[in-house]
Amino acid sequence: MKRRPVLAWAMYDWANSAFAAVVIAGFFPLLFQDYWSADIDAAGSNLRLGLANAVASLILIALAPLLGAVADHLGARKRFLFRFAIPGMLATAALAWVPGGAWPAAAALFICASVGFMGANVFYDALLTEVAPESRWHAVSGLGFGLGYLGGGLLYLGCVIAALNPAAFGFPDAGAAARAGFVATALWWAVFSLPLALAVPERPAPAGATAWRSGWRQLRETLRHLGRLRPVVIFLVAYWLYIDAVHTVIRMAVAYGRSLGFEQGDLIIALLVVQFVGFPAAIAYGRLGERWGPRRAVYLGLLVYAGVCIWGVFIRSPWEFYAIAVLVGLVQGGVQALSRSLYARLIPAGRAGEFFGFYNLLGKFAALVGPVLFGLFGTALGDVRYSMLALIGLFAAGAWLLGRVPESAFRGEQDEPRMNPDARK
Template sequence: MDRKAVRGWIWYDWANSAFATTMLAAVMPVYYEGVAASGLADGAAQSYWANTQSIAMLLVAVLAPLAGAAADLSRSKLRFLIAFTVLGAASSSLMALAGEGDWLLASCLLVLGIVGFSTGNTFYDALLRDGVPEEQRHAVSAKGYAYGYAGGGALLAINLVMILQWEALGFPSKTAATQVVFATVGVWWLLFSLPLFTRWKERPASAEPMRSGPTVLQAAGASFGRIAQSLRSLRRYPELLKYMAAFWLFNDGISTVIVMATIYGAGIGIDSDDLILALLVTQFVGLPATLGFGRLVGRFGAKRMLSASLLIYLGIVILGYFMTTSLHFFVLATLVGLVQGGSQAAARSLYARLVPPDRSGEWFGFLALSSKFTSVLGPLVFSLSATLTGSSRAAILSVAAFFVLGWLLLQRVDFHRGAEQAAARSGDADGPGSGLPPAGLTS
């Protein structure tokens, strides 16, 4: 294992997490509501933002099999990662051109940025499999996750200073300072990606011509075929089926809270500076809280802790309906930080108990891809609710349904029986990859 290259891989998480914090969670939603979508009817900005998220995730879901196939068939995964990084970083920096009323330009650039961010991660994950021994992957992946929290929080803190102290820093207006903030995301992303791009040495390409294997389109077709095969085989794992249905629901609720919270707060009149500062609190609460959540899982069990976290999320959504002040938003942001990372980690560990051990890679791949498709629903429900009721408060309350239904389904899952079902069928040729090319064709 090339330790310098692996350190570069870890730093990439520090680099691209700036997009997740500044562009998706904190600054851009406020800017979209107050500047880019200014002049639109009340509630329209939140609906357009939600629709932008849904369109972006749908594109990512459709592109995922193509990207996964390209990652496995390509002689240079790194080149694909560089290309999507440039796309995401350039889209972020070009957001500086979106001024007052430019909601369509902002939405288009955001879609491109999400495609670059999410699709690029397909190749990023593939590099981990190629360059890190299996017994060390979890530790390296966890370190990257920690660096991501720190990197995203570090730039968000810098960005907050730029926005709050815009006059002292010589910017002509807060809008101008915010536009420069978007430019810093692209620069940060590219700058801290350089250790990976310059140090990573890919395996030598085989001399065998590419025509001897499947094409990217053929491999992508096999990926979609694997989805259908996985859905059919789920009936053989009834506990896994119940858990996946629960996961699709509550995971969509969590992701909707993440991408809609700030623009919702802006829409009901919470001060924009307080919104960004509160999301910074979430970022720095999240790292120690995730570690503490893991200790509680060891004491009380993953199912109990995940169930408790979903009830907290339900409380967050309900309290969000009644939220009126910045203090309320700070409280809710802190609560999100307490459960966000831990709930996701517990959900993954529970899923691992229910899949056949010799097919875990295929089933985790299916979960990742199916979750991309279902993640379209949360923002879409938010948008429809806001449009039909004319109230963003009613829209945020509609997200509660994802947590209620997800929690109820989770209680019906017998994980002991599910583990027995998975072990009993281990080695069967009925998993998501049966009759299809090897699982390595997709990521």
């Protein structure tokens, strides 16, 4: 395994995780409610934000599998990655200039930025099979998530310091400092994407005017014969169930904490804890997957998540929120990293872009369903605390289905080989 391409690939996680930390989980939800949607109550603002997230996810659901198939035929995963990432960077920076009260403009730019972020990840994930041999996929995937937590956490920390001390950085108020964080995020994303552009190899594929038709044909064939790849289908359903719950924890943690009466400062600190605990934990989890077995390591992470959900029902003090943040940080990146590398072992040769399109599609569809279940449980049972119970069933069902995937499938004993022989060199 050549270290330079591996590190260059993992640095893209360092780059784009700034968007996940600063925009998705950090400042955008707060500014959207307090600055762009100040004309309505919190419930109405959350509805607008939820719809924006849903629109972005639906756009990606419509595009990802086809574009992945086309990129496979062209040998152009890096090219497609940047065709999504660059508009995402520009839309992120543009958020800084949206005036107060202009929630439609803020929502539209957020949708564009989110589609760019999520779409680029389809092709980034697919490049894992190009930079490392199969025996190192778990460790390399963990390295990517680990650097992502560190990079995103460092930029988020800088933005928090600026927002808490705006005058020291030349800003008139905390809101202006927070909006400047969007520009910083776009620049961070752009600069640290350069190593991937320059140092990650990609095997060329026959190109031509028929690439789009070939992509359509390949996608139709995959859908028609997906039943033949039964282990892939079972894994994808299992992944959809438990990643639904993981994404719900990520997206709803701040809202849940605020509904329990915790201060914004406590919630910001908890997010920072997740980022910085997640850095070494994701790397260590990748090593654990190699030594202990990736599926067992995923089971451990899901068990910890279930325990967190039970604890979350009874949480009373900020220190408990911090402790839960530590537990989430210990397993969140590991579950995501090992899921990605396990899936890479299942998919057919030469079709990583297409199949990671389905993988990311299910991950984004989970972001549509999980928060709704979270809200419905709290409403139906009369207390927001009981929302956490909705997630335990998702974790349990996902773990059970993951156990239904034959071990032989992860070793490549299927009708179609997982990867081309050249990729093992």
